[in-house]
Amino acid sequence: ADLDTFIARLPKAELHLHIEGSLEPELMFALAQRNGVTIPFASVEEVRAAYSFTRLQDFLDIYYAGADVLRTARDFHDLAAAYFDRTAADGVVHAEIMFDPQTHTARGVSFDTVMEGLLSAVAEAEAKHGMTVKLILCFLRHLSEEEAFATLEQARPWLDRITAVGLDSSELGHPPEKFARVFADARALGLRLVAHAGEEGPPEYVHQALDLLDVDRLDHGNRSLEDPVLTARLARTGMTLTVCPLSNLKLCVVNDMADHPIDHMLRQGLRATINSDDPAYFGGYVADNYRAAAAARGLDRRDLATLARNSFLGSFLPDDAVAAHL
Numbered sequence: 194a195d196l197d198t199f200i201a202r203l204p205k206a207e208l209h210l211h212i213e214g215s216l217e218p219e220l221m222f223a224l225a226q227r228n229g230v231t232i233p234f235a236s237v238e239e240v241r242a243a244y245s246f247t248r249l250q251d252f253l254d255i256y257y258a259g260a261d262v263l264r265t266a267r268d269f270h271d272l273a274a275a276y277f278d279r280t281a282a283d284g285v286v287h288a289e290i291m292f293d294p295q296t297h298t299a300r301g302v303s304f305d306t307v308m309e310g311l312l313s314a315v316a317e318a319e320a321k322h323g324m325t326v327k328l329i330l331c332f333l334r335h336l337s338e339e340e341a342f343a344t345l346e347q348a349r350p351w352l353d354r355i356t357a358v359g360l361d362s363s364e365l366g367h368p369p370e371k372f373a374r375v376f377a378d379a380r381a382l383g384l385r386l387v388a389h390a391g392e393e394g395p396p397e398y399v400h401q402a403l404d405l406l407d408v409d410r411l412d413h414g415n416r417s418l419e420d421p422v423l424t425a426r427l428a429r430t431g432m433t434l435t436v437c438p439l440s441n442l443k444l445c446v447v448n449d450m451a452d453h454p455i456d457h458m459l460r461q462g463l464r465a466t467i468n469s470d471d472p473a474y475f476g477g478y479v480a481d482n483y484r485a486a487a488a489a490r491g492l493d494r495r496d497l498a499t500l501a502r503n504s505f506l507g508s509f510l511p512d513d514a515v516a517a518h519l
């Protein structure tokens with residue numbers, strides 16, 4: 194219980210969070226009712242029972258279906274506000290949250306509607322919780338390069354309120370190289386760059402994220418450990434890995450939390466961080482992820498403090514704000 198309190202009180206940044214993945218079943222039902230949308234579940238219990246996955250794609254299918262209840266700016270506001278309230282209670286003082294505009298524009302919800310709702314919740318959370326928030330626009334990698342370019346174009350009026358672009362969705366068969374030109378344009382527009390790599394995909398995809406996308410940060414990155422030269426490179430360059438223990442367990446990236454490599458990552462000098470990914474689907478928010486990893490791998494206070502410190506060092510906060518958090 195002592196370590197639990199230590200974890201909850203430890204100031205931390207969350208760097209890998211999909212806001213659509215924070216949609217709790219209760220809110221899914223409330224929004225379905227408010228918008229007159231039919232969802233393929235009869236009860237909250239039925240929704241939770243459906244959250245059993247053997248691979249990333251099983252989860253993605255249900256995650257995109259759930260997002261269909263999100264229609265208005267108020268819906269996006271309520272979604273994000275619930276996340277900020279919940280994560281503030283976990284000791285998160287800075288959050289860099291990802292959103293998937295293409296999941297919404299494909300359903301006729303405008304890019305502007307998504308932004309208006311998210312930004313009003315951000316302003317509210319900054320005032321209410323004293324937290325800071327940055328937004329990361331993710332491209333869906335199962336869609337085309339052309340569609341990613343069109344999304345970047347829609348983002349143009351909002352670029353002063355978007356910090357970075359990312360790459361998510363089905364990894365296998367959609368290597369980073371598919372988006373090299375989009376990422377180069379995003380970089381030229383002054384955006385920071387992140388990408389999911391090495392969650393299900395091989396170490397080669399991590400190499401591509403580094404060499405062809407020039408990412409500032411790697412999301413997941415677990416499979417980098419299969420390549421000692423790559424691991425040494427990540428350590429040497431101080432690359433941040435946004436690791437998500439409960440996600441890794443739920444999506445069978447690890448078979449058991451006892452097999453999670455988080456402590457090996459730290460011992461090998463990797464700048465690993467702990468994050469929740471899609472907390473409504475994977476069974477826990479950020480403090481739950483710290484607790485699960487600590488219990489399974491025997492992390493002590495020093496390790497937990499290193500992970501929290503890494504979260505600020507790996508953030509896109511300016512140096513003076515990072516220093517103020519260390």
Ligand code: HPA
Binds near residue numbers: 389470
């Ligand atoms: N991987 C890929 N795409 C995603 C994820 C993830 O863990 N969560 C939401 N979209």
Ligand code: ZN
Binds near residue numbers: 209361412470
């Ligand atoms: Zn993710």
